[in-house]
Amino acid sequence: MEIEYINSGNKEALFALMNDLHAQRWGGVFLNKLNKHFFNLATGFCSEKLSLKYSCVLKLDGKPISVMINIDCNDRIYNIQTGYIEGFDKRIALGTLHIGYVLEKAFNEPSIKIFDFLEGKGKNSDYKSRIAVEGDFLESSRWLRSTLLKFIFRFYDKYIRR
Numbered sequence: 298m299e300i301e302y303i304n305s306g307n308k309e310a311l312f313a314l315m316n317d318l319h320a321q322r323w324g325g326v327f328l329n330k331l332n333k334h335f336f337n338l339a340t341g342f343c344s345e346k347l348s349l350k351y352s353c354v355l356k357l358d359g360k361p362i363s364v365m366i367n368i369d370c371n372d373r374i375y376n377i378q379t380g381y382i383e384g385f386d387k388r389i390a391l392g393t394l395h396i397g398y399v400l401e402k403a404f405n406e407p408s409i410k411i412f413d414f415l416e417g418k419g420k421n422s423d424y425k426s427r428i429a430v431e432g433d434f435l436e437s438s439r440w441l442r443s444t445l446l447k448f449i450f451r452f453y454d455k456y457i458r459r
């Protein structure tokens with residue numbers, strides 16, 4: 298088992314791998330041209346404050362099995378996205394294993410104070426709440442007056458956006 302961290306020479310390969318794994322698991326790409334352009338601009342202009350240095354690929358016998366995109370800013374690491382081979386081994390949670398390795402590396406560096414998983418849940422379980430020691434409650438609401446819009450959003454929420 299090895300971890301390959303991002304550098305200027307392997308960034309595009311990491312992004313391509315993320316798209317492949319994301320498409321297999323979720324049915325669509327994660328990084329389109331605009332997203333990649335944003336990451337390149339943000340890390341280029343603010344390289345002393347913002348980096349992808351904690352983004353990495355987890356490999357087994359040289360074969361990529363999990364990829365993680367993290368943004369490092371000041372004393373925090375923000376977990377943007379994790380992708381892995383779904384159904385790799387039912388006894389191993391690849392995403393959680395990968396996060397564990399990155400957490401170990403991050404917190405062995407004195408400058409890192411917080412690893413932020415950001416909002417969201419996993420596909421099959423809320424792994425973030427099991428790992429995180431604290432968090433903020435987030436709630437979103439919609440207020441609509443139009444009866445037609447209320448019906449459309451109810452239909453969308455019930456049958457389309459699962």
